[in-house]
Amino acid sequence: MRTDQSEHRLAIVGSGVMGTNITTLATGYGIPVTLIDVNETVLARARTTISQKLRHAQLMGALPSGLAPGELATSTSMHDVADATTVIEAVTEVPETKAKVLAEASAIVRPGTTLISNTSCIPIDEMAASVARADELVGVHFMNPSYLIKMVEVIRGPRTSEGTMASVTGLLSALGREALVIQDSAGFVINRLLHPLINTAAMLVEEGVAAAEVVDGLLEGCLGHATGPLRTGDLIGLDNLVDSLNVLYERRGDESCRPCDLLLAKVRDGELGRKTGRGFYDYGKVAS
Amino acid sequence: MTAEQTMAPITAEAIEEALLSFLAERIKTTVDADQDLFKSGLVSSMFAMQLVVYLEERYEIAVIGSDLTLDNFRTVQAMTSLVLRLRNANAADDG
Numbered sequence: 073m074r075t076d077q078s079e080h081r082l083a084i085v086g087s088g089v090m091g092t093n094i095t096t097l098a099t100g101y102g103i104p105v106t107l108i109d110v111n112e113t114v115l116a117r118a119r120t121t122i123s124q125k126l127r128h129a130q131l132m133g134a135l136p137s138g139l140a141p142g143e144l145a146t147s148t149s150m151h152d153v154a155d156a157t158t159v160i161e162a163v164t165e166v167p168e169t170k171a172k173v174l175a176e177a178s179a180i181v182r183p184g185t186t187l188i189s190n191t192s193c194i195p196i197d198e199m200a201a202s203v204a205r206a207d208e209l210v211g212v213h214f215m216n217p218s219y220l221i222k223m224v225e226v227i228r229g230p231r232t233s234e235g236t237m238a239s240v241t242g243l244l245s246a247l248g249r250e251a252l253v254i255q256d257s258a259g260f261v262i263n264r265l266l267h268p269l270i271n272t273a274a275m276l277v278e279e280g281v282a283a284a285e286v287v288d289g290l291l292e293g294c295l296g297h298a299t300g301p302l303r304t305g306d307l308i309g310l311d312n313l314v315d316s317l318n319v320l321y322e323r324r325g326d327e328s329c330r331p332c333d334l335l336l337a338k339v340r341d342g343e344l345g346r347k348t349g350r351g352f353y354d355y356g357k358v359a360s
Numbered sequence: 361m362t363a364e365q366t367m368a369p370i371t372a373e374a375i376e377e378a379l380l381s382f383l384a385e386r387i388k389t390t391v392d393a394d395q396d397l398f399k400s401g402l403v404s405s406m407f408a409m410q411l412v413v414y415l416e417e418r419y420e421i422a423v424i425g426s427d428l429t430l431d432n433f434r435t436v437q438a439m440t441s442l443v444l445r446l447r448n449a450n451a452a453d454d455g
Contacts, residue, residue, distance in 0.1 A: 128409040130428050220405055299404070307406070346406070356386070356410070 077102040077139065077246055083156035084108065085173050086163035087118035087146075089309055089347060090190050093218035094160055095144065096125035100219055101247050102139035106156065107146045115146040129219040136248065153177050158186040158243055160212070165315040167194050171202035178203035186239045188212045192263050192312075193319040196229030196256045207233035210240050212251075213260060216307055225262050226251045258323040259316075266304070267317050268328035271335065273301040277352070278334035284352040302352040306345035310338050370419065370447065375440045382414060383436070393436040408433055415439060421446040 080103045084091050087109040098105045099122070107122075109115050122144065129135050145152075150173075153159050159177045163169050170191060178187055187209045189199055200206035211227030224244060228237060237253075244251050254261050273287045282290070288300020305313050314336065320329040338344070338351060345351030376393055383391055387402055397403045403411075411433050412423055421443060423432070432442045 124409070127412070127428060128405075131408055131412060131430055131433070132405050133430060217406075 077142070079157065080104075080243055080246055081155060081157050082106070083153035083159045083177070085150070085153070085159065085161045085177060087114055088162065088164070089216060089312075090214060090218070091162040092118050092121045092125060093216055094162060094190065094214055096122050096129060096217075097214075097219040097247055097249075099142040099144050100126055100129050100135040101142070102136075103142040103246060105142060105144050106152050107144065108150060108152060109146075109148065111148060112146075115148070119144070119146065125217065125219065128217070132220055134219050150176050151180060154180050154182075156181065156185060158188060158239070160188040160190055162190040165192060165194070165312055165319065167198065167319065170194060171199055174199055174209065175202040175204075178205065178208070184208070184235075186210065186236055186243070188240065190214055193259045193267070193316040195258050195323070196227050197231060200229050200231050206231040208236050210236050211256070211260070212240060212244070213262060214249075222248070222250050224249050224251050225260055226253045227256055227260055228253055229256045259320045263316060264320070264324075266301075267313065267320055268326065270301040270305040270308075270313060271317055271330075271332055272328055274305070274334050274352075275332045277302070278332055305335075306351035306353055306355075308345065309347055310335055310344050310351050314339050370443075372440050372444060375419070375443050376436055378418070379436045379439055386410075391436065393440075395436075396434050398430065398434055411439065415443055419443045419447060421450065 082098050082103055083106045084095050085108045087107050091107065095105050095107050107115065107118060109118065159181060161170060161173045161177065163173050170189060174187060174189065183205060185208065187203060189196065189209065189211050190213065191211055192213055196209060196211040200209045203209050209229060210232045211229065213225035213227065215221035215224065226240065241251065257264070259267065276282055276287055277284050284302045288302050291297040291300045299307070314331045317329050317331045320326065342348060343350045346355050349355050380391065380393065389402060391397065391402060398408070408430060415421065416423060423442070423446070427442065427446070432438055
């Protein structure tokens with residue numbers, strides 16, 4: 073089992089909210105990261121975001137003391153995954169996109185390299201069909217913000233090997249995370265429960281039953297949720313939420329997972345939540 | 361902009377007043393200057409960073425190193441002390 077930071081070299085594909093979150097976590101724990109995305113503009117923006125997130129992590133006392141930060145390299149070439157000990161894909165929650173990225177990465181890395189999908193909904197075995205060695209693929213559902221939330225949901229696909237499970241356990245330990253392992257299923261545990269809840273909360277706002285603050289206030293005040301569903305949706309990103317709801321709806325046929333009109337309208341209007349400064353709430357000009 | 365303009369005296373009272381007003385606007389609740397904002401659950405860990413950026417931009421300070429700790433942002437009083445200390449350090453460097 074790997075627990076020493078020096079044994080890990082991560083390649084992270086996708087520099088959006090989750091890619092930058094995981095990069096922040098890894099570099100903050102002294103593990104070098106090569107971050108890959110489609111162009112230099114998004115990578116430059118990601119470097120700025122990662123610096124801000126590292127400050128946030130330090131502010132919250134979330135990083136270990138006495139560890140030199142891991143080096144961050146950025147690249148627009150998938151070939152730079154070649155030397156990684158683990159590749160983490162954190163691209164858009166669209167099955168075809170994830171399958172394409174995983175297929176490309178698995179064709180480049182050495183056999184024995186762990187492939188992690190940070191999918192929040194797509195069954196691992198569905199994506200395993202696209203990779204060179206299905207036993208090397210495992211799901212790790214990091215939370216947002218990954219550097220503040222210790223627990224992660226680990227999804228073992230039916231073809232994921234013992235060796236891959238041991239490798240991912242070692243990596244998560246080096247990242248200071250705690251893992252709970254589940255079997256493969258669309259939406260896994262967290263989002264099969266959470267996404268229909270957020271969608272229903274949005275429907276309640278859409279129907280005029282209650283304002284966003286009231287829906288969240290009831291779940292926070294009466295049920296003890298730390299963050300209400302709509303504020304959580306804003307944190308996830310409403311575009312990602314709609315993508316995930318579509319994945320769930322297509323695979324399970326559950327009507328509570330069909331994205332409601334209000335969510336679709338917000339995505340159409342670019343009100344994607346915290347990352348754009350406005351979603352169900354207004355976050356001002358500072359995105360954090 | 362001259363050094364005199366950037367380092368115009370800013371009193372503790374003025375900083376406290378600005379912070380209380382900023383908080384009232386952003387979290388829709390009136391708080392006391394000595395109230396622990398995080399312990400009381402009034403603000404989230406995500407909002408903490410917005411407080412840092414707000415103070416840095418408004419008072420032209422940089423919160424870095426060991427100053428970047430939640431204890432400096434728990435109360436309006438703690439934030440006021442931090443701003444005054446960092447501004448005084450800036451002024452001393454300029455002098």
